[in-house]
Amino acid sequence: MTATRRAIVRSLALAATFAAGFAHAQAPGPIKVGILGPFSGPFAHYGALFKAGAEAYVASQGGKLGGRNVEFIYRDTGGPNPGQTRTLVQELIVKDKVDYLGGFVFTPNAMAVAPLIQQSQTPTVIFNAATSAITDKSEFFIRTSYTLWQVTVPMAQWAARQNLKKVVTAVTDYGPGIDAETAFKSEFTKQGGTVVETIRMPIATTDFGPFVQRIKASGAQAVYTFLPGGPPNLGFVKAYNENGLAKAGVQFLGTAETDEFDLQKFGDAALGLTTAFHYSGAHDSPENKKFVDALKKRDPNVVANYASVGAWDGMYVIHKMIEATGGQRDGLKAIHAARSLAWESPRGPVRIDSKTRHIVQNVYLRKVEKQGGALVNKELQNFGPQADYGLDK
Structure with missing residues (x-):
């Protein structure tokens, strides 16, 4: 091989190395989902059930949503604590740069963060908090639980x-x-x-x-x-x-x-x-069996209840928003896609009301x-x- 030919080969190899390195550097990172709930204190079971339902859903999809890895960031709100919850959400949005938020057990906590959600245009799925007025407080709230x-x-x-x-x-x-x-x-x-x-x-x-x-x-x-x-x-x-x-x-x-x-x-x-x-662990359907099996596969001690199914369906909604936006950060496009969703949940047929962004479901x-x-x-x-x-x- 001549010196010139060797030089060309080395140049091509070096270019390939740089290209591979550049492609690796540009590979999209994981979708970040912040989940807020009580992970300590008398209501800590809610946090554990949110975690179980969300992680079981991602596992049921092969570990990725819309072809992207998912990173969960959990934050402990304790009980009804609007001030602390607002601080945690601000950190998740500004410092952790989450793409989506989910969780929320108590209405006062959800109400407190509405201005932050609205300003940052962060799609936020309510897994539990059940006061009707919540979804009125920000157009970026969606609810997969219920209202009283x-x-x-x-x-x-x-x-x-x-x-x-x-x-x-x-x-x-x-x-x-x-x-x-x-x-x-x-x-x-x-x-x-x-x-x-x-x-x-x-x-x-x-x-x-x-x-x-x-x-x-x-x-x-x-x-x-x-x-x-x-x-x-x-x-x-x-x-x-x-x-x-x-x-x-x-x-x-x-x-x-x-x-x-x-x-x-x-x-x-x-x-x-x-x-x-709206839900019973004894609900007789193939979808509920799949849900219960997915929970048990993750942890045999996890209970199928309204909190874990709220998180499971909440992650379904986030999954569809990720697909609709191609994994890009676009709150308006994500919410627009979520408004038209209808699917077969473990609780039965459900849909998101396009006006209220609240779930319509059998009772x-x-x-x-x-x-x-x-x-x-x-x-x-x-x-x-x-x-x-x-x-x-």
Whole structure:
């Protein structure tokens, strides 16, 4: 080989090396998804369920979304803590440069970050927080959970059809609880019933005995209740039984109070409790089986419930936004694509309402029964697709 030929070969090899290095340098990095939730404290199970649902979804897609790797960045909000949540979101947007945000258990936390979401045009998927007004606060909010109006209106209609005339409402005193109380009272009175007393319980309540005594003394035929998931549910149901409401025939009406995460802890005290909700771990469909199997593959101890399915479907929405934008940062284009989504969820057929950016979904009447030695939320009736009725109020 002549010196000239050797020089040409070396030049070509060097050019190829530079080209490969340049291509490597230009390879797109992972899509960054910041997920906020309580990973410590009494509500830490929500954070764990968000993590399980989100990671199981990505794993079910072969580890990539839209051909891109996904990097999750988790931040602990503790409980209802708007100030801290705002700081964490600002860091995720400015310092970590996330492409998408997800999570949010508590309404005050979601409300607090709306201006940051709007200003940065960061598509944000609500996995849980259930006050209707949230999606009104920023056009970059999408919700894959539910609202209290959505699940309460069909419950109130059903209660009226059961010839219940007098009901007490007992709710936790914060945004979703007020929504629940207002929704039930509005629809139940429209159907000819009477709410004989409205009880609001502080979010830090641990002793529900005094409130349950008020329910018992009211002469109501039923109590409609809303409490945040976790210890409050257990405490209220325990007081409901220990104070003799079940034996006295005061019917229990709720939404997520018999959540699968806590259900086995209730024991037989939960048998017969009636709720209206958008998801049951016992929902019989191929999609739910796939979801449950994906969760169990990730961690055999993970529970299929409304928090984990909210995260699973939330990641479906983020997946479709990534595909619509080609993995580029374009909040407006991502949100536009999400507005028209419809798919078969583990909970049944769902779609995103193009105007409200809230999920439209079936709501089911459920009753706690025992199957194979375990408690389940048995679906007894499908009320059909329900929108968020609260945004019109």
